[in-house]
Amino acid sequence: MNYFEFYNLPVSFNPDAGLVKQQFYALSKKFHPDFYINHSTEKQDEVLELSTLNNKAYQVLSDPQKRLHYILELKGILTEGENYSLPQDFLMEMMDVNEALMELQFEPDAVKLENIKKEVEKIASAMQLELDRLFIAFDAQNKDAEATILSAVKDLYYRKKYLNRINDSLLKLE
Incomplete structure (x- = not known):
């Protein structure tokens, strides 16, 4: 799942910063590991993974340069180790x-x-x-x-x- 889907937002170079932050806080609360202390180890691991995904998504979507890089990778335009020739x-x-x-x-x-x-x-x-x-x-x-x-x-x-x-x-x- 990509970060935009995770936040239920369209892929955009200029997402609504307020919505990004709102989704981050909502998902932070929903996937806070402390709320799953009495659940199975599998559920705790799943929640920890979702919490980590939420943090990474917020870091990328709230930073214009990281978001630019992410969208280009997401769309298959940018590849790791590419030897791009500038004009x-x-x-x-x-x-x-x-x-x-x-x-x-x-x-x-x-x-x-x-x-x-x-x-x-x-x-x-x-x-x-x-x-x-x-x-x-x-x-x-x-x-x-x-x-x-x-x-x-x-x-x-x-x-x-x-x-x-x-x-x-x-x-x-x-």
Whole structure:
């Protein structure tokens, strides 16, 4: 059973946070191990498993990045150990940023560092805007366009992962 089914919610990149929390609390109460102390070992094990599932579901569904990853896996778009190729134009743009970061390691310059940070933030904001647009399109439940939407989301997911590594490098230079 997937987390959305467990919470009786449609698969969505933007589930209602209040409903997610409401389901979490309701299921936490329903599957609290203390309420099953006098039951059989099998029942206690089952309840413990459901309680664990509830906690994992809440962690994933309440975190946008984990939820994004989960939906892509759930839909079979993202596979473990996949060797995804990012578009050449994006890689060239990131190569320029990486070269500038390498230069800053040898010759620190606060102004250049700030400019790079602004450029990376601009790229990240544009990606997030596009992701938000795709999330709305996906949540509209247009099954004909789902594969195309998920493919575009996957591409942005990998771009964001790459950008996160650059942000880590920026933090080290500060």
